[in-house]
Amino acid sequence: MTLGLDSSVREAAQRRLLDRYANLAEENARAAFVGTSGRADWKTVVAGGVLGLWPRVKAIPVLGSAAHRAFTWLRRVGG
Amino acid sequence: MRIAWFTPLSAHTGIAKYSLSAALVVSRLAEVDVWTTPRPDDYWTDLTVRDIGDIRGVESLADYDHLVYNLGNNPDMHADIFDVYTRNPGVVIAHDKTMAHFMRVYYAVLRSDPRRYRDLLAYYYGAEVASQASRQLLGLDGQAGDAALLEPCLWNATGVVVHSEDALPLVDRYPGVVPASCIDMPFFLPGVAADAGQDRAALGVAAGEVLLVSHGRIGDSKRVEQTVRALSMLPAEARDRVHFVVAGGAHAALIERVLAQARRLGIGDRVRITGFLPERDMHAWLSAADIFVNLRYPSTESASGSLIEQLAYSAPIVVSDVGFYASFPKDTLVRTPPSDEGQGIASALAPLILDEGLRRRVGERTRAYAARRFAPALYAERLVDFLDRVGENRAQLDAIDALGEGLLDVAPDRVRAEVANRVDLLRSRRTSDVIEGGSVL
Numbered sequence: 260m261t262l263g264l265d266s267s268v269r270e271a272a273q274r275r276l277l278d279r280y281a282n283l284a285e286e287n288a289r290a291a292f293v294g295t296s297g298r299a300d301w302k303t304v305v306a307g308g309v310l311g312l313w314p315r316v317k318a319i320p321v322l323g324s325a326a327h328r329a330f331t332w333l334r335r336v337g338g
Numbered sequence: 339m340r341i342a343w344f345t346p347l348s349a350h351t352g353i354a355k356y357s358l359s360a361a362l363v364v365s366r367l368a369e370v371d372v373w374t375t376p377r378p379d380d381y382w383t384d385l386t387v388r389d390i391g392d393i394r395g396v397e398s399l400a401d402y403d404h405l406v407y408n409l410g411n412n413p414d415m416h417a418d419i420f421d422v423y424t425r426n427p428g429v430v431i432a433h434d435k436t437m438a439h440f441m442r443v444y445y446a447v448l449r450s451d452p453r454r455y456r457d458l459l460a461y462y463y464g465a466e467v468a469s470q471a472s473r474q475l476l477g478l479d480g481q482a483g484d485a486a487l488l489e490p491c492l493w494n495a496t497g498v499v500v501h502s503e504d505a506l507p508l509v510d511r512y513p514g515v516v517p518a519s520c521i522d523m524p525f526f527l528p529g530v531a532a533d534a535g536q537d538r539a540a541l542g543v544a545a546g547e548v549l550l551v552s553h554g555r556i557g558d559s560k561r562v563e564q565t566v567r568a569l570s571m572l573p574a575e576a577r578d579r580v581h582f583v584v585a586g587g588a589h590a591a592l593i594e595r596v597l598a599q600a601r602r603l604g605i606g607d608r609v610r611i612t613g614f615l616p617e618r619d620m621h622a623w624l625s626a627a628d629i630f631v632n633l634r635y636p637s638t639e640s641a642s643g644s645l646i647e648q649l650a651y652s653a654p655i656v657v658s659d660v661g662f663y664a665s666f667p668k669d670t671l672v673r674t675p676p677s678d679e680g681q682g683i684a685s686a687l688a689p690l691i692l693d694e695g696l697r698r699r700v701g702e703r704t705r706a707y708a709a710r711r712f713a714p715a716l717y718a719e720r721l722v723d724f725l726d727r728v729g730e731n732r733a734q735l736d737a738i739d740a741l742g743e744g745l746l747d748v749a750p751d752r753v754r755a756e757v758a759n760r761v762d763l764l765r766s767r768r769t770s771d772v773i774e775g776g777s778v779l
Contacts (some may be wrong), residue, residue, distance in 0.1 A: 267513070267514060268513070268514035268515060271511075271512040271514050271515045271516075271546045272512070272514075272515050274512060275493070275512045275516065275737060275739070276386075276516050276739075278489065278492070278493040279493050279494070279574055279739060281461050281493075282424075282490065282493045282494070283777075285495075286454050292544065338376075
């Protein structure tokens with residue numbers, strides 16, 4: 260996709276893109292758990308937590324920090 | 339143009355006064371709904387008011403051309419608005435130059451997620467600042483330094499408005515991508531009758547006394563202690579005529595400190611702190627004032643709602659020469675050095691206290707200037723022009739943001755597949771296999 264941005268704007272666009280990635284990933288991870296966003300399907304993660312599988316799932320290396328914190332939240336509310 | 343205007347309406351925040359005044363004048367050029375979390379002390383308005391708690395999803399807001407979020411550094415008043423902002427892009431009106439207190443309380447307390455707060459600091463300012471903030475949260479000796487943490491108010495913004503030129507560089511994080519503009523606040527017009535409570539005797543102000551008033555929510559940055567010290571430094575003929583009233587609430591410790599200081603300096607009978615006042619009583623003090631004292635240091639607000647409010651009255655205003663206050667012509671506001679501890683304030687106050695004609699001339703000059711600069715109609719015109727610009731820019735911004743959101747699908751897809759495999763695997767095992775250390779988590 261070409262946006263036709265000049266170099267000065269491109270730098271700002273890159274910053275915006277990275278900021279959104281850093282923030283939206285976190286917000287979506289949380290929103291998925293409270294059912295206000297459908298972007299990321301975390302149902303299997305929730306199922307694992309509800310089944311009491313937290314220690315094993317936590318150890319999956321591919322899970323990012325957002326998912327780790329989502330699990331922390333899940334455990335706190337009784338998952 | 340349809341606008342959803344997110345704001346607190348509580349009488350306990352100065353932002354509500356500005357915001358209602360602004361929404362009202364903008365409603366003459368566009369259709370404006372106010373969205374808020376209702377509170378018992380909300381200001382009343384003719385505008386349609388809707389409850390943030392009724393937002394059920396994106397579709398509740400889909401009919402609006404612009405969502406406008408009033409964000410400030412008070413988590414009690416703005417956490418609900420920030421929540422909506424994180425899920426729905428819109429124009430941010432940034433009322434403060436720092437959101438550090440808001441972000442600390444919002445993430446570490448309201449969302450019980452101090453790690454997220456730490457991660458935000460690490461992302462925007464680096465690991466050292468994050469580490470210091472963690473120590474601070476733990477009650478150790480860490481200092482998050484000058485980290486203003488305004489950035490989280492920008493990543494989902496389609497445009498940003500501030501109220502002073504010196505705040506503009508702080509929010510212009512994506513130049514050419516997200517429009518940012520400085521628009522002066524409009525006057526807040528008193529919502530009570532103009533003749534309400536102008537009886538100075540009823541307020542306890544003796545004939546011949548010169549009434550000095552500071553107002554609004556009082557914190558250390560409003561420099562009330564320095565003002566009291568300055569009063570004690572005045573020449574006797576000025577000091578003996580002064581009646582200083584702090585009209586507004588403050589922390590109990592600050593009130594006690596100020597009153598004790600006044601007693602110690604021998605002017606205890608000339609200093610009064612009213613505590614929180616209803617609108618009508620506040621108006622009585624503002625309209626009776628001979629001189630306003632509106633000091634600020636450090637200056638953390640984008641502008642000053644209390645100054646804008648005072649400008650609608652006739653008394654001259656003594657300010658700190660910093661931030662928004664420094665944007666006025668020299669012959670209007672009476673400036674003092676920002677970090678002055680008393681002598682500079684006393685030097686500014688003395689001639690005003692002793693010369694009624696000087697007070698009248700400076701007050702009238704300031705008010706005439708303010709009437710032009712902060713005209714409500716001018717504000718409405720500039721804000722609607724800005725929203726038009728945001729609209730024109732939206733296609734480019736949406737394209738850039740779509741790229742960012744595309745990236746989000748990468749990690750969750752990997753996570754989803756991996757977790758599904760692991761869950762299936764674990765389901766096939768015996769219960770004892772998924773219990774570690776004898777405890778079920």
